[in-house]
Amino acid sequence: MGMPGRILLVEDDPKDEELTITAMEHFNIVNEIVVARDGEEALDYLYRRGKFAEIPSGNPAVILLDLKLPKISGLDVLRQIKEDARLKMIPVVILTSSREEKDLVSGYKLGVSAYVVKPVEFHEFIDAVRDLGAFWAILNEPPPGSIRKLKR
Amino acid sequence: MSADKKITRFSSGPWHLVAVIATTLFAITVINYSFDYGWFSVFPNLLYFPIIIACVYYLKRGFVFSVLLSLFYLILVIGEAKDVILIYRAIIRVIIFILVAGVVTIISLHRKRAEELLIQERLFSDALIDSLPSVCYALDENGVFLRWNKNMERVSNYEREEITHINILAIIAEQDKELIRSKMTEVVVEGSASTEANLLTRNGLSIPYHFNWIRANIGGKTYLLGMGMDITNRKQAEEIINGLNANLERHVAALTEANKELESFSYSVSHDLRAPLRHIMGFSELLQQTAVNLDEKGQRYLRNILESVKRMGNLIDDLLSFSRMGRTEMHKGTIITGQLVEDIIKELSDETKGRNIIWNIEELPPIYGDYAMLRLAFTNLIANALKFTRKREQARIEIGCILSEDNETVLFIRDNGAGFDMKYVDSLFGVFQRLHSRNEFEGTGIGLANVRRIVLRHGGRVWAEGTVNSGATFYVSVPN
Numbered sequence: 116m117g118m119p120g121r122i123l124l125v126e127d128d129p130k131d132e133e134l135t136i137t138a139m140e141h142f143n144i145v146n147e148i149v150v151a152r153d154g155e156e157a158l159d160y161l162y163r164r165g166k167f168a169e170i171p172s173g174n175p176a177v178i179l180l181d182l183k184l185p186k187i188s189g190l191d192v193l194r195q196i197k198e199d200a201r202l203k204m205i206p207v208v209i210l211t212s213s214r215e216e217k218d219l220v221s222g223y224k225l226g227v228s229a230y231v232v233k234p235v236e237f238h239e240f241i242d243a244v245r246d247l248g249a250f251w252a253i254l255n256e257p258p259p260g261s262i263r264k265l266k267r
Numbered sequence: 268m269s270a271d272k273k274i275t276r277f278s279s280g281p282w283h284l285v286a287v288i289a290t291t292l293f294a295i296t297v298i299n300y301s302f303d304y305g306w307f308s309v310f311p312n313l314l315y316f317p318i319i320i321a322c323v324y325y326l327k328r329g330f331v332f333s334v335l336l337s338l339f340y341l342i343l344v345i346g347e348a349k350d351v352i353l354i355y356r357a358i359i360r361v362i363i364f365i366l367v368a369g370v371v372t373i374i375s376l377h378r379k380r381a382e383e384l385l386i387q388e389r390l391f392s393d394a395l396i397d398s399l400p401s402v403c404y405a406l407d408e409n410g411v412f413l414r415w416n417k418n419m420e421r422v423s424n425y426e427r428e429e430i431t432h433i434n435i436l437a438i439i440a441e442q443d444k445e446l447i448r449s450k451m452t453e454v455v456v457e458g459s460a461s462t463e464a465n466l467l468t469r470n471g472l473s474i475p476y477h478f479n480w481i482r483a484n485i486g487g488k489t490y491l492l493g494m495g496m497d498i499t500n501r502k503q504a505e506e507i508i509n510g511l512n513a514n515l516e517r518h519v520a521a522l523t524e525a526n527k528e529l530e531s532f533s534y535s536v537s538h539d540l541r542a543p544l545r546h547i548m549g550f551s552e553l554l555q556q557t558a559v560n561l562d563e564k565g566q567r568y569l570r571n572i573l574e575s576v577k578r579m580g581n582l583i584d585d586l587l588s589f590s591r592m593g594r595t596e597m598h599k600g601t602i603i604t605g606q607l608v609e610d611i612i613k614e615l616s617d618e619t620k621g622r623n624i625i626w627n628i629e630e631l632p633p634i635y636g637d638y639a640m641l642r643l644a645f646t647n648l649i650a651n652a653l654k655f656t657r658k659r660e661q662a663r664i665e666i667g668c669i670l671s672e673d674n675e676t677v678l679f680i681r682d683n684g685a686g687f688d689m690k691y692v693d694s695l696f697g698v699f700q701r702l703h704s705r706n707e708f709e710g711t712g713i714g715l716a717n718v719r720r721i722v723l724r725h726g727g728r729v730w731a732e733g734t735v736n737s738g739a740t741f742y743v744s745v746p747n
Contacts, residue, residue, distance in 0.1 A: 128546075130542075131546070134545070134546065212542050213538045214587065235544055235577070235580040236580075237549035237550075237551075240545065240549060
C-alpha cells in the first residue's frame with residue numbers, strides 16, 4: 116500500500132464536512148483532505164486560481180463531489196473536469212444524498228468513477244467514508260501527476 | 268334551365284300546320300297534274316310521300332289520317348273507275364301508301380320517344396342538381412356558367428338571367444380571385460382541383476366555401492363541373508376547436524410545470540431533508556460515543572432520538588419510492604404469475620423461517636404488465652399476509668384467481684391474520700395510513716398505497732375484505 120493521496124472534498128454543508136472529516140479521522144487520512152465549499156472553489160482549486168493560486172501543482176488522487184452545490188452544480192463541475200484533458204483522468208466519486216435515477220444516469224454518462232449515496236445512519240456513513248478513503252486515497256493507483264502527499 | 272326551348276322545337280305549333288297544309292296542297296297539285304298527263308306508272312306513287320311524311324310527322328294520329336286519306340282516294344277511284352285495271356292500280360297505290368305511312372310512323376315514334384327520354388333525363392338531372400344542398404354548376408373551359416342549380420341562385424343572390432354568361436370569378440371574393448384562376452387552370456390540366464375560398468354574393472356578402480371541380484369531356488367539348496359547400500359552420504367549429512386546443516395547451520403547460528415542481532419537490536425531499544437527518548443521526552451517534560458520563564436516562568433519550576430519526580429516514584425513503592412509482596416508465600410484458608409468486612415467497616424466507624405456514628397456491632393465469640412494478644405489488648401483499656399472521660399458531664395464506672367475465676384477471680391473497688374492520692376499508696390504501704399500532708405491527712403504511720398506485724397505473728383495481736381477527740383478502744385486477 117502506497118502513501119495516501121490527497122483528497123479533494125467538494126461539500127457546501129459544514130456539518131457534512133465535519134462528519135466526513137470525523138469519519139476520516141478514524142482512519143488517519145484527515146490531513147490529506149482539501150475542502151472546497153462550492154463548485155467554483157472546486158474548479159479554482161483544480162486550476163490553481165483565486166485563493167488556491169499559491170498551492171503547488173498536481174492533481175488530487177480523488178475528488179469526492181457533492182451534487183447540490185452553490186454557484187456551480189456538482190454535475191457541471193464534473194462536466195468541466197471531464198472536458199479538460201489535464202483533469203479528466205482524476206477519479207471522481209459522487210458523494211450525495213440524492214438517490215434520484217436522473218442524477219445517477221447523468222453522473223455515469225459524464226464518466227464518474229463511482230456514485231455513493233450518503234447513508235443516514237452515522238456508523239454506516241463512517242463505513243462508507245472509510246471504504247472510499249481506503250480505496251481511492253490509498254489502495255487505488257492514481258493517474259500520473261497526482262499529489263500523493265500534501266506538502267504544507 | 269333551357270329544357271323548355273327544346274320542348275317547343277318538337278311540338279306542333281301554327282307554323283307546322285301551315286307547312287303541312289302547304290306540303291299537302293303541293294302534293295295534290297302534282298298528283299293531279301300527273302293524272303292529267305296520264306303518267307300512270309309507279310312513279311306518281313312516290314309523289315304521295317310528302318303527304319305521308321307531313322301527316323305522320325306533324326299531326327297527332329298522323330297514321331290514322333293517312334289511312335283515312337288513302338281510303339277516301341280509293342273510294343273516289345272506285346266511284347269513277349271505268350276500268351278494272353285502274354281500280355287495281357289504285358289498290359296497289361293505297362297499299363304502298365299505307366305501308367310507307369306505317370314505316371314513317373314507326374320511325375317518328377321512335378324518334379319522339381328518344382326526344383321524350385332526353386327531356387325526362389334533362390328534367391331529372393335538373394331536379395337532381397337542384398336537390399343537392401351545395402352550390403352546383405357546369406362551366407365551359409373559360410369558366411363561364413352553362414348550367415347551375417337553384418341553390419346557386421339562392422346563395423349568390425343573382426337572377427337566372429344574370430348568371431347566364433358570367434364567369435365564375437364574378438362570384439368569388441376579391442382576395443381569392445387569383446387563387447380560383449389558378450385552380451381553373453389546374454382543373455383543365457390535371458382533371459380535378461379543390462380549394463377553400465370566399466364566395467361573394469351580389470349584395471357583397473363574403474361566405475367561406477369549399478369548392479371542387481372535375482373536368483368532363485363530352486361530345487368533344489370540355490366542361491368543368493363544380494360544387495361548392497358552405498363551410499361557415501366548420502370554420503366556426505375550427506375556431507372553437509383552436510380555442511379549446513390553445514386552452515388545452517395552456518393546461519398541459521401548467522400540468523408540465525406542476526409535474527416539474529413535483530419532481531423538484533421529491534428531489535428536495537431526497538436531498539435536502541435527508542441531509543439534516545443525517546446530521547442529527549451522525550452527531551447523536553458521536554455524542555453517544557463521547558458522552559461516556561451520560562446516565563441511563565440520557566442514554567435512553569439518545570436512543571429515542573436515533574430511533575425516531577431512523578424512522579423518519581424510512582418514511583422519506585418510502586415517500587420517495589411512492590413518488591417514483593407514479594413517474595417511472597412502464598415496460599409491459601407477459602408475466603408468469605405462478606413463478607413470480609414462488610420467487611417472492613423464496614425472497615421472503617427470512618419472514619417464514621421457523622413458522623408454521625400453510626400455503627395454498629392455486630394455478631395462476633399469466634398477467635400482462637410491468638414485471639418490476641407488479642413484483643413489488645405482490646411482494647407487498649404477500650409480506651403483509653406474512654406480517655399479519657405472525658401471531659397465528661398456524662398461518663394460512665391462500666393465493667388464487669377468480670374467473671371474471673370482464674376482460675380482466677382478478678387475483679386474490681387471503682390470510683387468517685389480524686384482519687381489519689371493514690369500516691376503515693377506505694383508508695386502507697392511503698399513503699401512511701395504518702390500521703394497527705406500531706407496537707403491534709411495524710411498517711410505515713406505504714405498502715398498500717404503492718400496491719394501489721401500481722395497479723391503477725396498469726388500468727386495474729384493488730379492493731379488500733376483512734374481519735377483525737379473522738383475516739383479510741386483498742383483490743387485484745389487471746386488464747388482460
